[in-house]
Amino acid sequence: MELKLAKCCGNCEHFLNGRLCTIKEIAVSQNQVCNSYEFKVIHHREDDCLKCSKFQKSDCAHPKAASEGIMCTVWYPRATAS
Template sequence: MKVKLAQCCGNCEHFINGQLCAVQEIVVSENQVCEAYTFKPVLHREDDCLKCSKFQTTNCAHPAKASEGIMCTVWLPRMGQV
């Protein structure tokens, strides 16, 4: 079974202060969803370049800066390390 991140308000960039939708301009809950969903990336201390599938590839947004301990907003986990 493939595990996916739910496309709901709790994981959306437009969900602010844990209750408001910046696009719809209404109060929403974490479990609601709409067509304006935009994934909100959340980085953790242990998620650095060494665990990124883009590290040392042409898809890396910052190849000159990418190294152990560095994180960025385009981080994508390597298979088997989520």
């Protein structure tokens, strides 16, 4: 089974203040979904190339610079199951 990030309001760039959609201009909950979904990137200090799903792959934007401790604007979390 492949795990993916949920494409719901809680992970969307348009979700404002934990309750409003800036595209639809209505109150929404974190679990709702629409076609205007746009992934919201949230960087943490412990996130770097080693935790990116694009690390050492053909879609890495900076393959020569990618290494531990480095992160770029196209960083994408690696989906892992515990």
